[in-house]
Amino acid sequence: MKILVCISNVPDTTTKVKFKEDNTLFDDSGIQWIINPWDELALTRALELKEDVGNSVDEVCVINVGGSLTEATLRKSLAIGADKAIRIDACASDAYHVAGQIAEYLKENPYDIVFSGIESSDYNGSSVGAMIAEFMNYPGISSVTNVSLDDNDILLSRAIPGGKQVVKTETPFVAIVQKGITKEPRIPSMRGIMMARKKPLEVKSAGELPVLTQTVKFELPKEKGACKMIDPEHVEQLVTLLKNEAKVL
């Protein structure tokens, strides 16, 4: 069984974002790039499934749509333990375009399971995983918090509002994963980093697909007004303010 993990290359989540050229472009100077946090969890879970000998998972591949800049992130994925990496050489600006590129690759190189993080921490689109499922006509299971492949039964737990659900599916499928899928993301070991240098990182040219959306401008949120401090001895004042000033009660 083979697992493909979609990897998005995003600015470190603590980054203070800046823009340039009259707020039309993201200023990437001094940015520390990381694996999108949910994708990192997905990769970790894929590796755990591979290590569990009962599962017959024999390959974990990572894929990214992006420019050469993203290769450092793919190398990191290899250092964490992925067997190989694919970069599709295109600008990742539109979810339809990105998902379409990954689907094109999948059509030529079938995988049994595709993992995608629930969203990317940069553009917060939450759409690529489900789009891949549609392009491929695969079942897509969203909000996945656990995947188990025991006894050839593929069971996925997913969060539903106010509870959880366990579903059974067949391969191939796309699992859109969220927090809980694994305890903690793995950190590359020294040995992993050494080995990653020898693992394959293939670059593919992009297929002909339309780009349907474009960012025309960035804007920073308005400064928030000062926080009004309430005397801890007189918290009833807060209740009055919430009623009469903030009008939220």
Add this chain to the structure above:
Amino acid sequence: MSVVAFAKNWNGKFKNSSYELVSYTKELANQMQTNLVIVSIGEITEEELKKLAQFGADRIVSVNDPQMNVLTSRVYAEVIAQIAKKEHAELVVMTDNNSGKAIAPRVSVKLQAGMVTAVQELPISIEPFVVKKQVFSGKAFTHVQVNSAIRVLTLAKNCFGLVENPVECILEIFQPEMNTDLFKIKIVSEEEQKNKIILTDADFVVSAGRGMRSPDNWGPVEDLAEVIGAATACSRPVSDEGWRGHEEHVGQTGKVIAPNLYIAAGISGAIQHVAGISRSKCIVAINTDPEAPIFSVANYGILGDVMDVLPRLTEAFKNSNT
């Protein structure tokens, strides 16, 4: 031409987010000088459907099929795309919740429609079609231009609000052509906590962090939540430590919420936490550290120990209710 909006129901009942979706799309259809078509899927009464007319739904297309009571994103996307084609939709809109996130991308692919998720307001311009969206987990906004003939939007909850606009409503039944192959996923089991307020739907949220010092100290948090009818939530370290379940984790990698009131008790307010709460209408912070970053995003702050302040606050709310 038309605007098609999918109003989801939960066991045959709509929620405020459904009414908000109708309010938003009615205004949008007016701006675009086109008709609004509301889509409902699964068994539902006529009476419940007509509640949408209060917010401007003058035409509702209902797929009243018990086979579709359980939401399968593939099936729902197929139904919505069929109706969108029939109605010559220029725009398809649904709520940005778990199901909207699963269905909308599929509709986008089916219709080759550019998609923008979690929009918070009406478009900046219709021609070209430009909408504003929060990015970098709330640290910025983008203006996204959609260049395709059809567009798909998901609407963030609790941003636009409910706008009463009572109209006469025409109900139609639609019978989609379905391939049974689409019903492939089997539900094995389901657990739902009854009578618990769902965090992502809640108007009020009481959330607590490491400042509580121990999982045994959650009593005051739960007491306050009960008195004001709030859902409970927590910060990431708290769920990572296993003090509370992951389903309560609010923040960048947890749930993103937009309640009317968010009370953060003993939460320092790391940037990742703020990403999950920045759309709250009002934030109250309780912390012993005056330098805690939570105070820079809060509307109201109380400098003090959560174990003292929370019970006092609970009393104050109780007294104000009587």
